[in-house]
Amino acid sequence: MALFRNYIIKLRSLLPLPFTKGPQITIDPHRIQRLLLEKLESTQAPEVIYALDRLEQLGEHDLEGLIKTGLNHQDIEVKSHSIHKAVQLQLKKSTDLLLSLSHEKKIPAKVKEEAIIAYCKLSDDPSPVISPLLHASEMHIRKGALIGLMGYGNLQSQATAHTLLSDFLHSDKNEDKIVAAAALGEIKDSSYFNYLKNYLNDPSFKVRESAAHACGKWLHPHSIPFLLDQLRFKELHAVVSTALVNFKDQLLPYLHPYFVASSNERDKLFLSRLCHLCSQIGSTAAQELLFELIIHDEPWVELQEEVHLALQGTHFQTRSMEQLFRIHDHLERQFKQIHWLYSALHTLEKSKGAQLLSQALKIELKTLAKNRSILFSFINHTPSQKAAEESKKKLKNPDYSQLLPGHLSTKLNLLVEETSYQEKLHKLSHFYSVYLYDELSVITKILQDVQRQAFFNRWTLAVAAYSLAERCNPSMLPHFTNYLTSQDKLLVDSALFTLRKFCKRYGRTLPDIIHELLPKNPLAEKIIAMTESTTLLEIEKVLMLKSSRLFSKTPENVLVDVAKILEEIHISKGGKIFEKGEKGDCMYIIYQGEIKIHVGHYRLNTLVDRDFFGELGLLDANPRSATATAEKPSILLKLEQEAFYELIATRPEISQGVMQALSSLIRAQSEMLSNMQSGMAQS
Template sequence: MSSSISKTYRSFLNKMTEDKKEYRKVFLLFAYLFFVVSASTIGRTAADTLFLSRFDNSYLSLMYLPQALVMITAGIVFQRFSPRVRLETLLKLMIPLISAFVLISRFGVGLELRWVFPVIYIGYDVFNFLMIVCFWQFATSVMDQRKAKQMIGLVGSGGIMGGILSGFGLKVLVPLVGTANLIYVYAGLQLLGLVVVFVILGMTKDQGDSKPAQVRKASSKSSSVQQKGGLFASVPHLKYVAILAAALVVSLTLIDYQFKVILRGTLQNEALAGFMGSFYGFSGLIALCVQLFVSGRVITRFGVMTALLIFPIALFAGSLGILVLPVLAMAVVVKGSDKVVGDTIYSSVSQLVMFPVPPEWRNKAKGFLDGIVRNGAKGLAAICLLLVTRFVAPEKLSYIVLVLLVVGIFAGIKVKKAYLTTLLSNLKTGGDDLQKVELNLMDSVTRQILIDALNGSDKQQALYAFGLLKETSSFDLTLHLDGLLRHSIPEIRLEALAYVEMKVPEGFEPVLQELITSEHVQVRAKAIIALSAYAEEDYVDEITVHLEDSSVEVQAATIAGLVKYYSIEGMFRAVGKLKDMMESGHEEERIAMAALFGQIRVKNFYKPLISLLQDNSPLVRIRALESAAILHVPPLLVPIIGMLKDSKTRRYAIDALAAYDEDDVLPQLAPYLEQQEISLYLPAVFERIATQRAMDMLFACYEKAPYALRDRILESLQRMSKQLLQPDSRKVEGYIFQELTLYAQFAEHGACVVGVDDYAEIEKMIGEIRTAITRRVFLLLALLKDGQTMQAVYLDWSEGDSRQQANAEEVIDQTLQGTLRTEMAKFMAGSRKLSKVTASKVELNLHLSWLAEQGDEWLTQTIQYHTLRKSETVVNVELADLMHRVQLLRRVSLFQGLTSRDLSVIAKRLHKLAVEQGNTIIREGDPGDSLMLVDEGRAGVYRNKKLLGELNLGDCFGEMAILTNSARTATIKAEDTMVLWRLDSSVFYDMMFDQTSIAVEMMKLLSRRLRSELERGQEKAQASAVEQGEELADDQGRALVEGQGEDQVHGQVRDQGRDGNEEAAQSELVLAQSEAAAAAVQEPQAATDLTRDEVILRRILVLQKIDLFAHLGPNDFMWLAQMVEEVAYEPGEAVCRAGDFGDTMYGIIEGSIRVHRGSEEFALLGEGAFFGEMAIIDSGPRSADCTAKDPAVLLQLHRDLVLSFCFQNIDVLRSMMRVIADRLRGMI
């Protein structure tokens, strides 16, 4: 028992320490609300007592209507004008003014001016309303919204405490100072609240909600362009909350009338004031207990939506009681429920339902609810009282209350779905339409766009259009074949020849005979096979001649054509050449033979592939795998599976295995799931097979799988689930609970190493493991619920600000049920940091032993190394050497940001070199293909035989060469006998195929370095321009166009010609720019209002111009085109500004965009260009201003969308990394 209490106490202290600043803020808000509510209670009591002591019941019912009208007017004025003033400024002005009016009213009361009493009866209610509304707006603007659900109860208890103390204090104050002098206390408490406001503002400068952001205007030319609605469209659950609030306000007004009528018939003057004080005191005391011990648990356990219904249900039960027993005691119980439940659970929940609303709408929504809905409801209640009380006894009003509460409860039930819509709309989902659509190629305009693209000069667009049109049964591609076979782009000719081979259309033999003489080897080879497909005896001799062609590829194509289409005669003609090539020792011929069996497509010819799959040449093995994928015969399965070990052949092996029928391949794959060296690559195979049986088999091995394999299994399962495949939901939940338990166990066993210098690396690794567990939890949730939503929840919770984190927690709270919901709520509400726990040496060793036994090889090695070092025991030589290499890699700036686990992977790929004194290590001008680390000795850096500097222990060289294979810029010679560690570029890229996290982190680092170089270059250029005049300023502008990191020019750059003889260092970049600028987006001139198909196609044709996406397939482009948004900009309107936070890249559909800084223009981008791509890598600040020159329509592609989709493709990662590295190389 004592240990449990001690553990709870330590947990509380740790939480207080972690959130010290937030708790201080919460306690100040507690004090602020305490003063506001205390002032409200005392002011309300004074006004009620003074009024009721001078007017009878008939006046009481009359007061509700003017009171409601004044409140509505105040609410409308507040909602209309308050957003124009900063909230803190409003508070600084409003509180002193209210206090001044209160003090003035005291003189009217002292003079017994009869009109003053109804004025203060209404006026104090208006003041109290404004103070409460402003408080909650202020509180939500300064609180950490992720912690709001846990801490809002503490803030709210300040109001309850104020109600208690002010209630009991009234019994003491009234006899001493009299009812009228309570007005001075009322004013004083308001001013004390202002003091607290100043203290809070001193803590949280500039954290208030800013003014509403400008709403982006949607393009009129596309039905898919994002449009913003009004208040109800932006806050879908507001209408239901408003109905519930209105029903409750009318009900409470009627209940308040019942309470006061019964009360006035019993007590008068000071006795009345004393009773009301006691009532507020005792009800507040009970409410405090509810707030502290019940409210938070109810909200956490049952969720916001269930808690929202507790208050109306309690009032419903109380109103039934008044009908049965209309006495003071029952009236007190019903009125007391307003304090005990309404001011606790309902008050907290009514604030929480507004937290997911974006700041630009939140204050409007709260102003609408508090100022219009609630006060309008009071007006409606007043009219009801005026009409009904003349004919109905007060207790009979409960019938009306019951009907209203039924309406309110129904609205409360409807809130949930709309509330979830609000939550989801604020997550980083990256798009609206998650359903995959198909283009309607029956549409004439859409087909014409494709035909224009097919005949255009843009290779990507032409290939995409060809791929779509050839699969369209209603489109006759034969009519265009003649032009396609003569197309200027060789790839289009090859596709057209493949189509001819497949369809064998009449009349194209002369064109094929012409192409057989083409200078392009691949075209010539493909033309031979296409001509062979006609199987005409007239052409057999013409084809046979090419068996002696100078090109091995043409010879292989001739053999394939003869064997495949000319039966025995063709086999007879080709067999001699086939035998010679099979026995050849030349790699080129073996490559041709490996590809030949796929071209022949005869399954009985598979046996030669077995030896070719084991060839020493990677290219031969790759071609053999491609042929195996075509033949997909079972005897080839085992050697194909073995190819998964080799990074050079892995991708092709996956393709080959995926081509098999599941009945053949799955039984063969099952045993390999337990083999560590191959199992990591099998999820990709199961993903490609994509059947329910494949999913079940893959998921079945999750429990026993090591952590790295679990990650890959879940990633593959997530992509498989998009094809409507589903795993067993009970197993999924069970695995989630296991992961949550594992997360807590790592926290428990890792607590002993927190803050211990010798184990700092282990502490960091435990944090990395817990982060990976968290990701797996959300991937598992994505198998139960919508995957896009769960991914967005994870991103918001792990990377978002406090409001986004709060939204994410609330989505989980509303989406899950039962035990899973409870455990996930605890998990997300808990601290992600390890808490320090002091442990004895024995306890420490036990904890470390548990950590070492968890199957994480690198963690085990690290624990072993540090434990042996600390005990001064001899460390294993190999382990010590690995740790030494990791420490060397930490000094490489290129690898800054990588985890020790990532560095250990790189360290294992390093190759040791010994260099004698005086030898040259690298020579200036030679191709660079490696990075080197100095472990021992000293080297000199020379350029033009002049010594520039020295390299010593821990230094490295060749950072950019490993990424770009660029030429060496200096000669490095060994001044002493040296030991170096070498990392080859090919090895490094192969490693990133398996370790995507390394690629992502390195791209972020390169992007940041590029930004730094840009800023440094811009500063130097600006200084140079001042000294040397306009000529150098122009040169700077051109340099920025060529090397701009954030808003890089990749499209059509108007008014700036290109010289074909640019420097070699810029050649790749210029090539990428010229290719992207080759063609503008094709659009039908007659189409003004585009159909959805045309919109999707238009987007695809823009996306294909982005070189970062050069490796995406047609389905990938289709998916992206549906997920991006279109946004319209007017001339002169800024798209982004230098220094702004960037998380979006843009492609231009229409119009043009200026890239500039102030008045200095760097480039003018036209249709088909894109910019801002660096933002999707590191979300850094913009490097330049981008402004619409003409009316423009842009595609918006958010960072989260790219991270969730494009980074699944290693080719996209490589492409992006090379683009960044090339730009950086040109800057330094």
């Protein structure tokens, strides 16, 4: 859908207005009209839809004829657009054509539903024609008839429709529930609200989807908590998000408790979706909620990037001196954290085997720099946008002394200098002091943040625990309590990995250590059961992803989110992963093993550890072009298309790296095919 909107925007930019402003340039409106009329014959839906809309705006063409052309067009998207246009323009002469659409066999049921509802809205008395459709075999036709007659039929047909609705409400059939939910969204009768609430908890996702869509039309405030519960499901988040955004500022008070929840109750993906809702609402109240999340004294670091991007998406600018001063305070806290990170990197330089932790801290610095850049854009610092743009063109780096207090501008200017971090550390040390004696002092500081997560992201916290594997001593065990009680598998896994190593060195058993750290805690037995699992650690998945060509350019803290949606699959020798012709909606990465890609008995490729295959399944759902078979027992990590798409919506850096890797692969395969064809031609 986003691609479609971009197409329309581009098309509009290419097609001029009837008259272009300026002393010399004028465009012949008749020429434009001819061009638009030609576009009505196009097979490309965006072109036809654009032409219909622009001809309507020009007002120099028969609207009835235009919509008739659209309704008769072969493309379903054009038909649907024309149906809505007919209602919008109140074109009553379109009713016969709308009715004929509802009977066409080749028309999708959803479009038939739209045509029936449109007919009811435009017809003086739709009842005689539409009433028989209440008992049609197709669900969408029944739905269209029910909604249309309840809203626009005569008294008798309305009574019949309400009786049928009552039957649907008491039916156990999913199709009847879907129709009933859609109807409830149209009639908005409070006496039926409990039915809609129950549908939101129905076992069928299709029923829940219909109920969520209805809630977005009804806008009953009591439905908000139930919709928020459904937002956690990947199968429903798109339709639920659309419904929730329709509530606008009415939604915001329900979001705040989720943002201030304790660390153990945080669900990053869910909270990211809430940030996106605020950004879509974009009101002053939504901006203030996001702003509070950014400048909070102890913000949840893991969510900060999403919050910054969400607020940026609303085009927020400071509106008061209080907001400006709070940004100043936030920048000061950030500078202090940057000084600590530089000091930690300097300390880790002296330690062997600290590369993984050093890399994690460098990622923290990059994230802070990115967030700082966004934060700085919020400052309403110029009298006009034009002056701001001119200043940006003239200066490679703005003069921060004109925008910030002296002590802040001095620190910010030295951070953007193209010098080594050691030089920046030296200069920042005039303002801050920190004492880090060795690698253990760095790790200890990071471990202490695991409960609040106010300074370090999950990847850094996990790496810190993981790095202690060979040097953990009894005095450090209490730090792992909060790791073990975390709801985050990455943190639990990293703690258990190190505790296993500790037990081996000190002759202890892991269950004893866990009971010691979690006395009388019911979680203890659950964690002990986890220790018996043979599945890969989350941190192992991240490191494996980073070592693959596909994700080599994606930062580890981002790969944490990718690892979370991977499904581990064990395949025995000779096992088929997929066959030629099957629908492709996922890809696989080989953690361990050997996979043959072949068509029949003809071998195309042999893949081993860290290789990936089926990657085009991430881009589309076309049939597989070959078969994949395990040559020996293998461990694969499966990445589903739908989950991946949702992730890259909030993590664009993933798609950038993946698309770059896929482009390189496609180029290499094209060159190989070209060489094969040349060789065959020469022979």
